[in-house]
Amino acid sequence: MSFTLFPDTRAALATDSLAGLSVGDARGAGHGPPWRWTDDTEQACCLVKALTDDDGLDRDHFADLLGRHFDASRGYGSGAVVMLRQIREGTPWPIAAAAAFDGQGSAGNGAAMRAAPLGAWHADSLVHAATEGARAAEVTHAHPEGIAGAVAVTVAAAVAAAARLEGQPVDLLGAVLAHTPHSRVRDSLGRATTIRTAAEAAHELGNGTRSLALDSVPFALWVAAHHLDDYPGAVQACIAAGGDMDTTAAMAGGVVAAYTGADGVPGEWLRAREPLPDWVTG
Template identity: 45%
Template sequence: MTPDAHPVPADRPSARRSLEGLSLGDAFGERWFPLFRDRPQAYAEIRARRTPQEPAWHWTDDTAMALGVLRVLDRYGEIRPRELAQAFALGHDADPARGYGHGMHQLLPRLLQEPERWPELTRELFDGEGSLGNGAAMRVAPLGAWFHRDLSLVAEQAVLSARVTHAHPEGIAGAVAVATAAALSVRGELDLAAVADATPPSAVRDGLTEAVRVPFTTEPWKAADLLGNGQRVRADDTVPFAVWCAARHPGDLVPALWTTAEGFGDVDTTCAIVGGIVAARAGVGAVPQEWLSRREALPGAA
């Protein structure tokens, strides 16, 4: 597919809303991430809905890589893997201290030099199995919002975006699931069963199917126990709980983020996923100004 040959059903405003929510969730979640180890009262503070007091909420690699996805879409109207590999590599080179995982620290410097070798370099990770982590899922919500009018295109483009860094089928399935959830969110149709149905057969899909059976009245910590909270840094341990949280609060970003934070685990990533899904439709207009002013600013043009 090329923009010249096929009209692309792009929705830039929804994609930008998704990015805003993703970055807010990322920065909000990162405030809590180290505290579960160092401050035992963190969970009580989350339950009491006490806003993190740090004056500056910095975002992490979740947002840095989502910016790369959106830049490629904005320039080409589609995912072009070589160009996306280069965008990721340039983002890492500019600021490698954003919290990238070990696999990305291995991969992205090599892609900076040889972006055209992304297929073989990505497959070399983790003893040739490729990454099944949550990185492809954490950055993909704006893509789902961009292509939301065509769910088959959402899945196709999500796969292309994932394979640049995540060759393992589970990493790819996680990206398809989150992109689909974001697309459905824009359409006002976010539904766990629909997301599961659109996800390729995988442990991610199995987890989403399990999430369908978890009532929204369930305490978030219990849902996280059942579905995973990202602590294992795997797509199947991250995506089902995040999509459950988003579906629990499909039109209200702030409660969605608090609910997600109650699950502990990899909080910046789960909150980034939830923020990207929910804000794709709801935006950040109802978010307290205090939160938005503390969150690190995004580049003006993505």
């Protein structure tokens, strides 16, 4: 990238991405207005709060925020509830994350669904975005596939935000492939480059039904790549595919809003979304 970002600009880019993520999440969750957001948004708020408090990612602070603010009624999986309660009660996050799923670590999509604002924050360096995407994922996801999914979404949002700032066309999936570690997630992203329709993408890549990074990240990024200037179209494509609609719409929405800015999110959708918590907006 050929530009340098100042802290206020980083925060503004991350906030725009958070708006897109949270509206996609809340609309995808399918509740009537006000649209209630889920754990996707709650975790993304913790990530944005950690970034803005420290002008970068302090993982101990991020873990503390996750443990302090998690609300099990927001739709967390049972494994995440156990882990975050452990962190809240004082277990160091590396131990809690490594112990998940009988010591395999989580391969789920939790780290990916919160990651887009982190990518927007690092729009000036895809290498740094990938590194920080992995570091942020490791707070809760010790499995390589969970980490790879988070890196992919982080890089995608960084690419999108950079394209917005530079006014240049972008090969989003190509850039993501170049920075995602070797994994089944990366293999699936490679297949995504040959797919033409959303229905084919959902069929071939998955729509999040298994709540894994593997079956949600490639589809969400296919949607983002094909609707990069059309936020409503991206969210509606995720909803039409079914499955874990709030999560795929959160990922795609966070990436697309990094490109369009919050102005790309329909105002009536923003007003219909439940307000974000005071501790992140204040």
